[in-house]
Every structure is written in C-alpha cells, then in structure tokens.
Amino acid sequence: MKNLSALFIGLLFGLGLVVSGMINPAKVLSFLDIFGAWDASLAFVMGGAVVVTFFGYRWIGRAGKPWFDIKFRFPTTTYIDNKLIIGAVLFGIGWGLVGLCPGPALAAFTVEPWALLVFLAGIAGGMILTNMFNTKQSL
Amino acid sequence: MHEYVLALIGGLMIGTAAVLLMAANGQIMGVSGIVKRLLPPVATDWHWRALFVLGVVLSPLIASIFTGELPVVTITNNPFVLLIAGLIVGVGTVMGNGCTSGHGVCGLPRLSIRSMVATGTFMLSAAITVFLVRHL
Numbered sequence: 001m002k003n004l005s006a007l008f009i010g011l012l013f014g015l016g017l018v019v020s021g022m023i024n025p026a027k028v029l030s031f032l033d034i035f036g037a038w039d040a041s042l043a044f045v046m047g048g049a050v051v052v053t054f055f056g057y058r059w060i061g062r063a064g065k066p067w068f069d070i071k072f073r074f075p076t077t078t079y080i081d082n083k084l085i086i087g088a089v090l091f092g093i094g095w096g097l098v099g100l101c102p103g104p105a106l107a108a109f110t111v112e113p114w115a116l117l118v119f120l121a122g123i124a125g126g127m128i129l130t131n132m133f134n135t136k137q138s139l
Numbered sequence: 140m141h142e143y144v145l146a147l148i149g150g151l152m153i154g155t156a157a158v159l160l161m162a163a164n165g166q167i168m169g170v171s172g173i174v175k176r177l178l179p180p181v182a183t184d185w186h187w188r189a190l191f192v193l194g195v196v197l198s199p200l201i202a203s204i205f206t207g208e209l210p211v212v213t214i215t216n217n218p219f220v221l222l223i224a225g226l227i228v229g230v231g232t233v234m235g236n237g238c239t240s241g242h243g244v245c246g247l248p249r250l251s252i253r254s255m256v257a258t259g260t261f262m263l264s265a266a267i268t269v270f271l272v273r274h275l
Contacts, residue, residue: 005163006187010194011201013156013168013240018202018210020149021142026213032262032269041146046243048150049157054248056158066165073165074249077236080256087235088242088257092264094227097220097272101239102232103170105225106195111212118218122225123232127175130233135180 002068017107020045025099025108032096157244160191169241170195171232235261 030039109116157168176182246254
C-alpha cells in the first residue's frame with residue numbers, strides 16, 4: 001500500500017504541476033522575471049499549496065501514525081548554517097538558468113525527453129558528487 | 140479557464156499531494172530528497188520513492204488522455220546550459236537539503252525558520268539570475 005499510495009500521490013503532484021503551468025520553463029522564467037513582464041500567476045501555486053498543507057498537516061497531527069507506516073517523519077533540524085544558504089543560492093541559480101526545479105523537471109521529461117535527459121543527468125551527477133563529498137567529510 | 144485560477148487549482152492539488160504523502164506514508168514531499176535517496180548510496184526504502192517519481196513522470200501522459208494534447212514545455216535546447224544548470228541544482232538541493240517542494244510546499248506551512256530562509260534565498264537567487272540573463 002505504501003508503494004501504491006506513493007504512485008498515486010506522485011501522479012496527483014505531477015498533474016498539479018501540469019494544471020498550474022509549473023511544468024513549463026518559459027512560464028516559470030516569466031514568474032521569476034519580476035523586473036520584466038512579470039507573470040505573477042505562479043505565486044498562486046505556492047500560495048494554494050501552502051494553505052492546503054498548513055491545515056492538512058494540522059489535521060494529520062491528530063492521528064497517532066500514518067495509514068501505511070509506523071511514524072510521521074517530520075524534519076527535526078532547525079539550525080541555519082552556511083551550507084543551507086550556499087545550497088539555496090546555488091539551487092536558485094540553476095532554477096533561474098533553465099526555469100525548472102526538480103519536480104517539474106521530472107514531470108516535463110515525457111514532453112521534452114532530450115532536453116530533460118541532459119538536465120536530469122546534471123541533477124543526478126550533482127547530487128551524487130555532493131553525497132560523496134558529504135560522506136567523506138563525515139568519516 | 141483563467142491562468143490564475145488554473146495556478147490556484149494546481150497549487151491545491153500539489154498541497155493535497157503533500158498532505159497525503161505525510162498522512163499515508165509519514166514522509167515529507169520533497170522531490171530533491173526523494174530523488175537523492177534513489178541515487179548512490181541508495182536508501183533501503185527506495186521502492187516508494189521510485190513509484191512516486193514514476194507517478195510524476197507519467198502525469199503529462201495521463202493529463203493528455205483528458206485534454207487530447209501534451210502540456211506545453213518551452214525549454215532551452217542548449218545542452219551546455221542544461222547540463223551546468225542541472226549540476227548546480229543537484230549540488231544546491233543536496234547542500235541546502237531541499238527544493239521548492241520540500242522547503243516551500245512542506246516547510247513553510249510547518250513554520251520552519253530553516254525552510255523560510257531557504258525558500259527566501261532560492262527565490263531571490265533565481266530572480267537575480269533571471270534578471271542578469273535577461274536584462275544585462
């Protein structure tokens with residue numbers, strides 16, 4: 001059930017990206033272009049999602065455990081360090097260069113397979129390299 | 140339908156997905172984290188992660204059954220830009236522990252200061268990047 005629910009939820013998330021227009025890099029870049037011909041519509045995507053999650057997470061909090069698992073895994077890290085800031089700055093640069101963050105990049109794959117293959121290969125490579133570096137540091 | 144209405148409906152769907160993933164599986168819906176743990180060193184609970192990714196990948200095809208056409212995806216065809224930007228996104232999301240879905244959709248409603256700082260930072264960084272590319 002855990003796997004089946006993940007497939008259904010991934011599909012719902014992806015359809016949300018399609019319906020909202022987040023899947024289209026040109027639209028995302030117009031949203032990020034606040035000093036140009038700003039397309040503010042995508043602010044409603046984050047706004048709508050955050051409101052649902054805000055109330056939804058509180059509703060879930062009343063249950064003792066998830067439907068198909070043993071516990072809720074809410075993040076517990078609270079500190080702010082240079083790694084968080086530098087990571088966010090880098091992610092923003094990559095997002096601003098192409099107009100796709102990881103979720104929409106997965107969703108756009110079947111529509112523009114060649115471009116997304118290169119972009120996703122870059123993401124995978126960057127993640128593996130950073131993982132290797134992190135493991136080395138913690139040894 | 141007006142694009143603002145579609146954006147809101149899409150946002151409500153994304154939020155619902157985030158709530159369901161916590162309610163059903165007890166997991167934060169952070170795409171970069173989900174993808175990261177599918178790559179070496181692969182997490183032991185990779186099955187649900189792979190199926191989540193499969194669901195996202197299949198979504199435009201499912202949408203096209205209802206609309207009769209694939210969604211519009213207008214993207215650069217410069218492989219160099221795609222690869223470098225991808226690399227930066229990969230490094231940045233692992234260093235910063237999350238992307239738009241994890242820090243934005245899931246972190247902001249939890250009132251996590253960490254996610255607020257991360258979201259503010261990557262939104263600003265992305266806007267500055269677009270400004271530099273388009274207007275300078």
